[in-house]
Amino acid sequence: MNNFMAVVSFTLRNKMKTKSFIVTTIIIAVILSIGVNLPYIISQFKSEGGATKVGYTLSNLPEVTEPLKTYFDTNEGTNIHLVSYPDQGSQEGNEQVLKQGIKDGEISGYILLEEDAAAGFPKVTYKSESLMESSVTRTLRTGLQAVKVDYVIKDAQLSDAQKNLLLMPVQIEAAQISVMDNTGTGKTVEQQGLAMGFVYAMIIVLFMGIFITSQLIATEITAEKSSRVMEILVTSVAPLKQMFGKITGMSLVGLLQIVVYILVFLINVSLPHNKDLLAGWNLNLGDIDPLLYVYALVFYLTGYFLYSTLCAAVGSMVSRTEDLAQAMMPITMLALAGFYIGIFGMSSPDSMLIKTASFIPFFSPFAMFLRIGLTTPAWWEIVLSLALLAAAIFVLGWISAKIYRTGVLMYGKRPTFKELRKAMKAYKV
Structure with missing residues (x-):
């Protein structure tokens, strides 16, 4: 021993x-x-402005872009700020101005809208130099979804309360249970x-x-x-x-x-x-x-x-x-x-x-x-x-x-x- x-x-x-x-x-x-400490370290390198600046042209379907800008300006925590650029008279000219905005550091990317009669809502394209910006596109998608509802039901004459009820997400809670005993808790x-x-x-x-x-x-x-x-x-x-x-x-x-x-x-x-x-x-x-x-x-x-x-x-x-x-x-x-x-x-x-x-x-x-x-x-x-x-x-x-x-x-x-x-x-x- x-x-x-x-x-x-x-x-x-x-x-x-x-x-x-x-x-x-x-x-x-x-x-x-x-x-x-990685989440905290990453947060220290974020820009002080916080919000991602996304450009658009004033002539590009204003019935969608203007409500979208209002949505992001009035909803805190969306982390996106839309920046408008003047109309250049052509799609090529508009996109050239938006690209110049990226070069000058004024915006991180820009959106382009095209009419889509079959879908009933314009087709939206987000362009940027980054390879993957899932958080930006996800936030844009949420804002566009809210705008789409107003866009589609604009002639339905719904009240603001009814619109809020329509937009309110369905809440569902999940809980794991145990059936190995009589309590059923989990x-x-x-x-x-x-x-x-x-x-x-x-x-x-x-x-x-x-x-x-x-x-x-x-x-x-x-x-x-x-x-x-x-x-x-x-x-x-x-x-x-x-x-x-x-x-x-x-x-x-x-x-x-x-x-x-x-x-x-x-x-x-x-x-x-x-x-x-x-x-x-x-x-x-x-x-x-x-x-x-x-x-x-x-x-x-x-x-x-x-x-x-x-x-x-x-x-x-x-x-x-x-x-x-x-x-x-x-x-x-x-x-x-x-x-x-x-x-x-x-x-x-x-x-x-x-x-x-x-x-x-x-x-x-x-x-x-x-x-x-x-x-x-x-x-x-x-x-x-x-x-x-x-x-x-x-x-x-x-x-x-x-x-x-x-x-x-x-x-x-x-x-x-x-x-x-x-x-x-x-x-x-």
């Missing part, structure tokens, strides 16, 4: 002192800080959005924590074999204690990094400008179900121990770090498959693929966590998924331990199953 704790302590201290660990942690923390729209964002972020964290930290174990073991340090270590510490000590030590390193990133996230979210932004979006981190945090920790640890035992076994079989990437390819593909199942399954968490993957140990840390966060799986499904995951960890841990005991003593041979079997017979493992 003392040797095991010594390996855990050595792995933890040795990894935390390395420059790669410190630099990587700092870089990711900085990237996370920038990402959290998540509101805000809670659903918050849960989806949390699940998306945690799937990325799970992948980085499970896969990257597990790979570090294989890299460290292979490096020790390559430098012949392993020959010294096996004389003082039993191979199995080395393996599980390294796995436990690296799990603590991974958890420490995650705690650092969580603290960085919470500090940045607590900044005044970000608190105001969250309040404007009506987001409250307290709305996340506390059990979701527990499940995130459980699936992180179980997923980590599943992949780390495999990585330790592979690392023990490889004598040169140059060969490690090729030997790790099957495990890499499994981890990536689980990650992509989780990411692309967010749009359909109740699909048969996600349900099936949630019971496959290599994928369940991602798939079952996705189902718990976005749907309401039955309690027995969660228990069964965790039980299968625990059983897989036990079986693969036992097999990996046997491979590790033999693999750390193999030098100069390709890590094939034939050579491994011969070595296990020779060492009576």
